[in-house]
Amino acid sequence: MDDELKRQMAARLRDALEQVDDERSLIHFLRVLGHDWNRERQLEADMLSLPAALGWENRSIGEYLEAMVDWAEASEEGLRFCDVPDNPWRRMANILFAGKIYA
Numbered sequence: 001m002d003d004e005l006k007r008q009m010a011a012r013l014r015d016a017l018e019q020v021d022d023e024r025s026l027i028h029f030l031r032v033l034g035h036d037w038n039r040e041r042q043l044e045a046d047m048l049s050l051p052a053a054l055g056w057e058n059r060s061i062g063e064y065l066e067a068m069v070d071w072a073e074a075s076e077e078g079l080r081f082c083d084v085p086d087n088p089w090r091r092m093a094n095i096l097f098a099g100k101i102y103a
Helices: 003-018 023-046 061-074 088-101
Strands: none
Touching: 003 023, 003 088, 023 088, 061 088
């Protein structure tokens, strides 16, 4: 996998996450998150690797949803390096993003 593509995809996703402050920006983040997931599926068709090409630890909707819930519960009061955002839209975006990387 091309490291430059990996960096670009991660930056695009992180930028969309950091811009979430209302419903419209959350919808944009969901679109970028979905594109990231679909792009990984395309890359993974060519090679099987762990973790997956773009960092998706959870490869089924069930695993993704469980990881989201687990991270949301673990981070209700904040985490060592992650404060709970004041904005509820950002909190939701953080939960959705965590479903990608939390195992």
